Amino acid sequence: MTKFPLIASLVALMAACPLSAQEPEKKEYPSPNAIVDAAPASDWKAIAASDLLVMDLAPDAKGEARRVVIQLMPPPFSQGWIGNIRKLAAAKFWDGTSINRVQDNYVVQWGDAGYDNPESGETEQKALPEGLEVVPESEYSAQIIIRDRDKFLAKIDRSFRKRDQYASAKFFLQGWPLASEYVQHTPIQICDDQGECKPAPADYYKEAAWPIHCYGAVGVGRNLSPNTGSGAELYTVIGHAPRHLDRNIAVVGRIVEGIEHLSSLPRGKGQLGFYADASKRVPIQSIRLGNDLTEAERPKFEYLETDSKAFAQYADARANRRDPFFIKPAGGTDICNIPVPVRRVNAD
Amino acid sequence: MTKFPLIASLVALMAACPLSAQEPEKKEYPSPNAIVDAAPASDWKAIAASDLLVMDLAPDAKGEARRVVIQLMPPPFSQGWIGNIRKLAAAKFWDGTSINRVQDNYVVQWGDAGYDNPESGETEQKALPEGLEVVPESEYSAQIIIRDRDKFLAKIDRSFRKRDQYASAKFFLQGWPLASEYVQHTPIQICDDQGECKPAPADYYKEAAWPIHCYGAVGVGRNLSPNTGSGAELYTVIGHAPRHLDRNIAVVGRIVEGIEHLSSLPRGKGQLGFYADASKRVPIQSIRLGNDLTEAERPKFEYLETDSKAFAQYADARANRRDPFFIKPAGGTDICNIPVPVRRVNAD
Numbered sequence: 001m002t003k004f005p006l007i008a009s010l011v012a013l014m015a016a017c018p019l020s021a022q023e024p025e026k027k028e029y030p031s032p033n034a035i036v037d038a039a040p041a042s043d044w045k046a047i048a049a050s051d052l053l054v055m056d057l058a059p060d061a062k063g064e065a066r067r068v069v070i071q072l073m074p075p076p077f078s079q080g081w082i083g084n085i086r087k088l089a090a091a092k093f094w095d096g097t098s099i100n101r102v103q104d105n106y107v108v109q110w111g112d113a114g115y116d117n118p119e120s121g122e123t124e125q126k127a128l129p130e131g132l133e134v135v136p137e138s139e140y141s142a143q144i145i146i147r148d149r150d151k152f153l154a155k156i157d158r159s160f161r162k163r164d165q166y167a168s169a170k171f172f173l174q175g176w177p178l179a180s181e182y183v184q185h186t187p188i189q190i191c192d193d194q195g196e197c198k199p200a201p202a203d204y205y206k207e208a209a210w211p212i213h214c215y216g217a218v219g220v221g222r223n224l225s226p227n228t229g230s231g232a233e234l235y236t237v238i239g240h241a242p243r244h245l246d247r248n249i250a251v252v253g254r255i256v257e258g259i260e261h262l263s264s265l266p267r268g269k270g271q272l273g274f275y276a277d278a279s280k281r282v283p284i285q286s287i288r289l290g291n292d293l294t295e296a297e298r299p300k301f302e303y304l305e306t307d308s309k310a311f312a313q314y315a316d317a318r319a320n321r322r323d324p325f326f327i328k329p330a331g332g333t334d335i336c337n338i339p340v341p342v343r344r345v346n347a348d
Numbered sequence: 349m350t351k352f353p354l355i356a357s358l359v360a361l362m363a364a365c366p367l368s369a370q371e372p373e374k375k376e377y378p379s380p381n382a383i384v385d386a387a388p389a390s391d392w393k394a395i396a397a398s399d400l401l402v403m404d405l406a407p408d409a410k411g412e413a414r415r416v417v418i419q420l421m422p423p424p425f426s427q428g429w430i431g432n433i434r435k436l437a438a439a440k441f442w443d444g445t446s447i448n449r450v451q452d453n454y455v456v457q458w459g460d461a462g463y464d465n466p467e468s469g470e471t472e473q474k475a476l477p478e479g480l481e482v483v484p485e486s487e488y489s490a491q492i493i494i495r496d497r498d499k500f501l502a503k504i505d506r507s508f509r510k511r512d513q514y515a516s517a518k519f520f521l522q523g524w525p526l527a528s529e530y531v532q533h534t535p536i537q538i539c540d541d542q543g544e545c546k547p548a549p550a551d552y553y554k555e556a557a558w559p560i561h562c563y564g565a566v567g568v569g570r571n572l573s574p575n576t577g578s579g580a581e582l583y584t585v586i587g588h589a590p591r592h593l594d595r596n597i598a599v600v601g602r603i604v605e606g607i608e609h610l611s612s613l614p615r616g617k618g619q620l621g622f623y624a625d626a627s628k629r630v631p632i633q634s635i636r637l638g639n640d641l642t643e644a645e646r647p648k649f650e651y652l653e654t655d656s657k658a659f660a661q662y663a664d665a666r667a668n669r670r671d672p673f674f675i676k677p678a679g680g681t682d683i684c685n686i687p688v689p690v691r692r693v694n695a696d
Contacts, residue, residue: 102612105563105564140676163511164513165511165681166678166679166681166682214588215453224673225675239587240562240587240684241682242685243681243682243685244669244674244678244681244685246676247678248674259452260614263452264612264614267608267611319592324572325572325573326596327573327595328594328595328596330592330594332514333513334513334514334591337590337592
C-alpha cells in the first residue's frame, strides 16, 4: 500500500516522556480551566455595555429563545466599521433581516438577503441609514508602538510571540489576539490622550498589527476590492481559523455568548453555503447595542486581562497540557487555540 | 480606554502590496479550488472500499437520510485501533448506539452511551466483540524513514515544512497531514515488503511522525492513561484544530462526506457537551466497512495525491491567496488550513 520506505513496526517513543523521567514525585498540574477559575477578581475586566452587540434571533422550532452576544473591538482596530455598526444598530437596520449563509467549517453570515420584488423582477436591498463611513483598506491594520519587554508580551514564553505561520509575530492586547509585522524603530513619538508627544526610548518600535480570524471572530462581509463592506453584512467563523482572511476583511469583534445558535444551524446548500431555499433563513428579531438596552436587560461580561499573570499561566497550560488526561505536552500552540476567557457576570 | 501608548490614527500599509508593485500587468491567479478542478485525472487516487467506514444515522426530523463517510488511515499509523474498528464494524457493534456528545468548537462523539438498568440501578455497557487489541500509547506515533528531497516534501516551499507550532516539522504523506520530530540519521536500514533490508544512503533519516487533529479528523475516545481506548468510542473535530490532542489520543481517520450531519447537531448541555437529556441522542442505524456493502451501495471516493504537482500548487495557493477576492497574501498557512481535496466518484 505504501510507496515510501516505511518501517512497519511502531516504536515506543514515550520512554523519553518528561513527565515520568523528570518528575519522580507526581505533581498535579491544573488544567487551563482551573487556572482561569482560580484567577483573582482583579484580573477580570468588565466589558462596557457600549461594546456589546446583542442579537436576538427568532425562537427555535421548540420556541426557545436564541440570543447571541458580540463584543466589539477596542481602538485602534477597525473603528471605521465599528462606527458604522453602532449606527446600523441604532437605526434598527438589522431588525427583520436574517441569517442567510451557513458554510461548514467556515462562516455563518447575516444581514439583508434582499427582497425579490415581483413587480420589478429585481432584488431590492433595504436602505442603509445615513452617514455610514466608506472605510479604506488601510484600516485592515493599525500601527501600534510596543517594546519587547512590555508586560503584555513578556509574561508569555518569548518563543510564542515569534512563532506564527501567517505573520511575523502574534500577541494579545487588551484581551484580543493580534498578529503583527515590524514597521520601524526610532525615531518614534509617543503621544498621550491629550495629544502631548515626546520621543520614545530607543527600545520602542512600531508594528503594524491586525485582529485575526479565530473561531467566533466577527467580520465584515464585502464585495471585491476596493470595496471594504459597510458593516451591514456580518459573519462569524464557525470552523478552523481562516487566517488567510486576515488583512483581507475587517475583523470587528467576537462572539462571547450564544455562538451555538449559529454554529449548529443547518448548512446552506447554495453556493458558498448561502441558503438556496429562502425559507431556511433564520429571522433576526433585533440587534441592539448593549447600552441601548435597559440596565435590567443588559448582559454583563468580563474578560481575563491578557497582561495578567493568570492569563500567562493559562496560555502556557494551553501550550503545554499536563493535566491528568494528557501524556505529551505539545510545547507550543497557535494563537487561536488560546481562546481569551470571557465570563458572564450576571445570571441569565 | 487603552492602557498602552497607541497611535490613534491608522496608517495605510497597502502601498507596499506586492500585487500592485511587482506586477504592472494584472495576472489572473487561479483559486485553490480552480487548481484542484484542473488537476489531471492521474493525480487522483482511489480510496479502497475497505478503508471507508459508512455511518448511517437515523433520518432527521424531516425524514431525510443522514450518511457520514469516514476514511481510515493507511499504515503505519494507528493500525492497532483501526484493526479494532474493522472488527467492531464487522460485529455491527455500533448499530443501535448513538451520537451522545456535541461540544461546540471541539468534538462530536459517538458510541455506546450505556443503558441505565432500572433493576440493578447501574449503567450497563454493550459487550464488545472478542479479540480487540489493547493498543499501547507508543502507537500514537510511528517511525518513518525520509529524506529532505523526497518528492512529497520537496514540492511545497521548504519553509512550510519547518514551520509548525506543535512539532518540529509538518508534511503530507499519502494524502494525510502529519507532524513529526527528528529521531536519528545513519545507520538506517531500509527494508522492502519481503523483509529484505539494506543500509540507507547518508541523507536518509528517521522521524517519529503522527497524524494530527484537523477539522474532520476522527479519533478514539479513551479514559485516563494508560488507557488508549478500544476504538468503540469515536469522535470527530468540529472546530479549530485541537492539536494539543496530537500524540495524546489516536487519530484513525477523517470524515470525507457528511460532516454537516454531525457539526450542525444541537450542542449538548451536559458536562463536556454530552447530552444531559438522553432523548437528544441521535441514533446510529449502522456503521459498516465500505467493502461490506454491495458494489452498488458502495460510495466511491478519491483524493488528490499530496505528492502531485497539482497539490503543491494548491497548497501554495492556500498559503498565498491571490485570486480576485484577496488583496494581501498571508505568505504562509498552518497545515489544517490546507484540507486535502477528496471527491466523490459515483453519483449519490
